[in-house]
Amino acid sequence: MSLLQITNMSKTFGGLRAVSDFSISLEGQELIALIGPNGAGKTTVFNMVSGFYSPTEGSLVFKGKNLAGLKPHQVTALGIARTFQNIRLWHDMTVLENIQISQHYNLGYNLLDAFLRSGRYMKNEKRLTDRGYEILEALDLKAFALEKPKNLPYGLQRRVEIARALSINPSLLLLDEPAAGLNSADVKDLIKLIKWIHGEFKIAIWMIEHQMDVVMSLCSWIKVIDFGVTIAEGTPEQIQKNPDVIKAYLGDENI
Amino acid sequence: MQKLTVPTLLLAMTGVVVFMSHQEYIDLYIQSVIMFMGVNIILSSSFNIVNGYMGEFACGHAGFMAVGAYVTSILNVMLFTDDKVFGNALLSPELAVFLFPVTLLVGGVAAALAGVLVAIPSFKTRDDYLAIITIAANYIIISTIINMDSIGGARGFMGMKKVLFAMDDSLSVPWILIWVMVFTIGTVFIIRRFVSSTYGKGIIAIKQDEVAAEIMSVNTNRMKLVAFMLSSGLAGIAGGLFAHILGYINPNSFGILKSTECLVMVYLGGMGSLSGSVLSAIIFTLLLESLRFVLPWMDTVLHYAHLLPDGYELSQVWKWVIIPLILILLMQFRPEGIMGNRELSDIFPGLKRFYSFK
Numbered sequence: 001m002s003l004l005q006i007t008n009m010s011k012t013f014g015g016l017r018a019v020s021d022f023s024i025s026l027e028g029q030e031l032i033a034l035i036g037p038n039g040a041g042k043t044t045v046f047n048m049v050s051g052f053y054s055p056t057e058g059s060l061v062f063k064g065k066n067l068a069g070l071k072p073h074q075v076t077a078l079g080i081a082r083t084f085q086n087i088r089l090w091h092d093m094t095v096l097e098n099i100q101i102s103q104h105y106n107l108g109y110n111l112l113d114a115f116l117r118s119g120r121y122m123k124n125e126k127r128l129t130d131r132g133y134e135i136l137e138a139l140d141l142k143a144f145a146l147e148k149p150k151n152l153p154y155g156l157q158r159r160v161e162i163a164r165a166l167s168i169n170p171s172l173l174l175l176d177e178p179a180a181g182l183n184s185a186d187v188k189d190l191i192k193l194i195k196w197i198h199g200e201f202k203i204a205i206w207m208i209e210h211q212m213d214v215v216m217s218l219c220s221w222i223k224v225i226d227f228g229v230t231i232a233e234g235t236p237e238q239i240q241k242n243p244d245v246i247k248a249y250l251g252d253e254n255i
Numbered sequence: 256m257q258k259l260t261v262p263t264l265l266l267a268m269t270g271v272v273v274f275m276s277h278q279e280y281i282d283l284y285i286q287s288v289i290m291f292m293g294v295n296i297i298l299s300s301s302f303n304i305v306n307g308y309m310g311e312f313a314c315g316h317a318g319f320m321a322v323g324a325y326v327t328s329i330l331n332v333m334l335f336t337d338d339k340v341f342g343n344a345l346l347s348p349e350l351a352v353f354l355f356p357v358t359l360l361v362g363g364v365a366a367a368l369a370g371v372l373v374a375i376p377s378f379k380t381r382d383d384y385l386a387i388i389t390i391a392a393n394y395i396i397i398s399t400i401i402n403m404d405s406i407g408g409a410r411g412f413m414g415m416k417k418v419l420f421a422m423d424d425s426l427s428v429p430w431i432l433i434w435v436m437v438f439t440i441g442t443v444f445i446i447r448r449f450v451s452s453t454y455g456k457g458i459i460a461i462k463q464d465e466v467a468a469e470i471m472s473v474n475t476n477r478m479k480l481v482a483f484m485l486s487s488g489l490a491g492i493a494g495g496l497f498a499h500i501l502g503y504i505n506p507n508s509f510g511i512l513k514s515t516e517c518l519v520m521v522y523l524g525g526m527g528s529l530s531g532s533v534l535s536a537i538i539f540t541l542l543l544e545s546l547r548f549v550l551p552w553m554d555t556v557l558h559y560a561h562l563l564p565d566g567y568e569l570s571q572v573w574k575w576v577i578i579p580l581i582l583i584l585l586m587q588f589r590p591e592g593i594m595g596n597r598e599l600s601d602i603f604p605g606l607k608r609f610y611s612f613k
Contacts, residue, residue, distance in 0.1 A: 050470060076472040088467040090460050092596070100453045101460050105472035107453060111481060114452035115445050121452070128453050168472060 366491020
């Protein structure tokens, strides 16, 4: 059984067909990319997978469970984590709190326990703190645990956001333009980080990315969409030579 | 040691105030100021859950206070006193002493249920639109009460003094003062525990980035429901206490003006600061009470200096010019309030030795 099976997924906004007949199947440990010119509908695909939009047509099945009608927090609890193009951390809380709050799917206590500070509350709060430090340690962020993300450099904020996504133990990690806004040194670190995460956590990673060096050096399979329609898919070498892709990016030579 | 300093201090303070009231060292006026301070602390700190920690802009807090005030009052009058409308006491008046806190909690639960009225629209609506909904909810509650003749309608509802007398007959201590202090301390206590738990921090996550909260597995709809119900439930308890301090309630005293008072207190103290809410409620109460003396004094001075025409008197109505003026000045010069989103321990780190505020 495949991890994620998307069949003929489409999304229309009024008269606009943002994504049409999108299909993909992930087995479990791939590192793939979704590319396409601006406005091609890449983020719309991610928004449907993570539950923000419900597809107009088609189906999404994750670990044998249909995602139709699930809220984003329920999708996350099933094991799909994501990051955003513009970093969306809780900037006025500490890095550690950012991780702790992301464990809401698995708090292990309820409101009454919080009022009474019961044994269950104490035990689980400690577990959340330990979990926070564990993931921060793994990503070399432990030194910043008590800093606020807004005070960290952009590259580190990106790392914190990835740490936060990993903290929910995902089986599929969606990265929406992880290299956006990073300088070339940070991009090199990011490539190393994603490679390491892929090897260490043994999860499927699916990214949207504009920087071709990132995509080409990381991904084994690339899917290209333009105006919501899949125009090509294949290995990096095949994509680089594909005339349709070149046309979508650079335009047609005989106008 | 560190944990017990503040509770011990609060217990001692409650004991001293109650003892001094009982021995009549402090008169009824000062007692009532202390009690209004307590009610205002409950109102501002509970309002802070939604407006400060969750970052919504609700403006109908007084409506929930009205629900709590009416439910608790009617319940007490029905159970413990002989009333023209509700007939003879259903229970023996001696039980009032024991059941009074229970009726307060019932009023709180009723107000929490009324809070669902604004919590459900909040799932889809934010900001200005939600503000309009909360004002509308406030009006719905007030008009419903005005149009219920059996509970006095626009004339108001009374009889709560008899409940207090019944409690006094059982044991002569300042009961209402004790319950105000107990519920005030209790409110601040549970709010502090709520917002310092990872569960409660979910509402702070909603304020800082709702999309991120939802994607990082926070059930935002449930958290909003919890926050609105907790906030309005505590307002209901404040309403129940308020009704019994005055002994008389009128639907119009829970209108938009009262909600504005709550807003002023929250913004004065600082959004998302619990110690700020407590501090601003105390300052605000003292300010309002001092106007009682300052306004007549200013009236005399201005007449003496011939700055006011002889026929005009500077009356207490001017209070309603001064309170909004405070809000305007505050928004201009210190929009983050007295404390911002910091707690006392952030400003005076030395206090951490005695108590962890977060």
